[in-house]
Amino acid sequence: xxxxxxxxxxxxxxxxxxxxxxxxxxxxxxxxxxxxxxxxxxxxxxxxxxxxxxxxxxxxxxxxxxxxxxxxxxxxxxxxxxxxxxxxxxxxxxxxxxxxxxxxxxxxxxxxxxxxxxxxxxxxxxxxxxxxxxxxxxxxxxxxxxxxxxxxxxxxxxxxxxxxxxxxxxxxxxxxxxxxxxxxxxxxxxxxxxxxxxxxxxxxxxxxxxxxxxxxxxxxxxxxxxxxxxxxxxxxxxxxxxxxxxxxxxxxxxxxxxxxxxxxxxxxxxxxxxxxxxxxxxxxxxxxxxxxxxxxxxxxxxxxxxxxxxxxxxxxxxxxxxxxxxxxxxxxxxxxxxxxxxxxxxxxxxxxxxxxxxxxxxxxxxxxxxxxxxxxxxxxxxxxxxxxxxxxxxxxxxxxxxxxxxxxxxxxxxxxxxxxxxxxxx
Numbered sequence: 001x002x003x004x005x006x007x008x009x010x011x012x013x014x015x016x017x018x019x020x021x022x023x024x025x026x027x028x029x030x031x032x033x034x035x036x037x038x039x040x041x042x043x044x045x046x047x048x049x050x051x052x053x054x055x056x057x058x059x060x061x062x063x064x065x066x067x068x069x070x071x072x073x074x075x076x077x078x079x080x081x082x083x084x085x086x087x088x089x090x091x092x093x094x095x096x097x098x099x100x101x102x103x104x105x106x107x108x109x110x111x112x113x114x115x116x117x118x119x120x121x122x123x124x125x126x127x128x129x130x131x132x133x134x135x136x137x138x139x140x141x142x143x144x145x146x147x148x149x150x151x152x153x154x155x156x157x158x159x160x161x162x163x164x165x166x167x168x169x170x171x172x173x174x175x176x177x178x179x180x181x182x183x184x185x186x187x188x189x190x191x192x193x194x195x196x197x198x199x200x201x202x203x204x205x206x207x208x209x210x211x212x213x214x215x216x217x218x219x220x221x222x223x224x225x226x227x228x229x230x231x232x233x234x235x236x237x238x239x240x241x242x243x244x245x246x247x248x249x250x251x252x253x254x255x256x257x258x259x260x261x262x263x264x265x266x267x268x269x270x271x272x273x274x275x276x277x278x279x280x281x282x283x284x285x286x287x288x289x290x291x292x293x294x295x296x297x298x299x300x301x302x303x304x305x306x307x308x309x310x311x312x313x314x315x316x317x318x319x320x321x322x323x324x325x326x327x328x329x330x331x332x333x334x335x336x337x338x339x340x341x342x343x344x345x346x347x348x349x350x351x352x353x354x355x356x357x358x359x360x361x362x363x364x365x366x367x368x369x370x371x372x373x374x375x376x377x378x379x380x381x382x383x384x385x386x387x388x389x390x391x392x393x394x395x396x397x398x399x400x401x402x403x404x405x406x407x408x409x410x411x412x413x414x415x416x417x418x419x420x421x422x423x424x425x426x
Contacts, residue, residue, distance in 0.1 A: 015422055051080075150167060247318040258299060262295070266292065350409050
């Protein structure tokens with residue numbers, strides 16, 4: 001299939017495409033489905049039912065020493081249903097169901113984690129590419145300024161008001177800027193391919209339509225429970241609950257099992273009659289095979305004393321695993337707190353730089369206009385013009401870079417706090 005020549009893309013479109021086309025999301029959703037099936041199966045373990053059917057013929061004869069032989073042939077059939085429901089299993093059944101339910105919740109969180117990582121990667125790839133576009137625009141503006149200055153120099157040189165050397169030196173500067181532009185364009189190719197691979201999009205060129213949002217002024221007020229919404233934290237909470245159920249399951253191995261059991265069914269047994277024939281036949285009366293019904297019910301208790309030793313080790317192992325989860329919770333909580341503080345500090349730092357960068361660009365543009373007028377009047381030399389051009393170009397590129405860096409920092413802070421990134425794209 002021939003790829004589309006140009007594909008315009010908003011940030012929201014990019015996020016939607018990434019979430020819909022990434023195979024990692026499909027894989028974790030399948031694991032979530034498997035966990036749901038296992039949870040349903042765990043509930044069925046509360047009951048047990050068996051159907052037993054038998055049917056057959058027995059052929060044989062017996063010949064006593066001093067009497068006539070007789071047949072021992074017979075026929076029988078039976079059909080029975082046995083059902084049982086546990087009354088007490090040391091909490092193992094409820095713990096198994098709870099553990100299976102927690103598996104479903106953990107699988108759901110894994111899906112959310114995968115989607116969050118994909119959305120974050122999409123933000124980074126989108127703003128990286130858009131940042132290069134902004135730097136390309138700033139470089140092109142600088143090239144346009146240099147070209148205008150060269151025209152002024154050429155006019156002055158034609159009227160013997162400036163040396164031809166000024167034109168040559170400015171042309172060298174122009175070539176250097178065009179080289180920088182080619183470098184940015186090459187960087188754009190790589191960044192564009194990274195975004196195309198992430199979106200699984202068949203296109204030869206992406207045109208991004210969104211600019212970084214305007215910065216929010218003011219200090220950042222972090223909530224007291226910052227980071228509590230992180231799916232990683234919730235996942236560990238579920239794992240801690242699972243570790244508690246594992247302890248219950250381990251203890252249940254040393255406890256007795258009591259169940260209510262019932263058995264009902266029908267069957268018949270018919271035996272052959274005696275005869276004096278050398279090879280007696282089995283004269284079975286069909287009436288003997290008529291069904292008879294039975295029903296029994298009672299309590300069944302079982303306990304294996306040898307499970308005590310095995311259970312002791314299993315409980316110790318489960319409690320160690322529980323302690324490991326608790327340590328992981330504390331370690332992860334500390335790491336998340338540090339990551340949030342670092343992300344918030346970076347956002348505040350960049351927010352403070354934005355007005356400074358905007359004023360720098362404004363002043364550099366005004367200064368360049370003044371210097372160009374003075375140069376055209378012959379009041380200053382070429383070096384002052386070069387300095388003004390360089391200052392303006394660097395200020396424009398720095399401003400474009402700062403806007404993108406701030407957008408990425410704002411995104412990272414939302415991610416660290418566990419907030420929904422998809423809302424940030426609207």
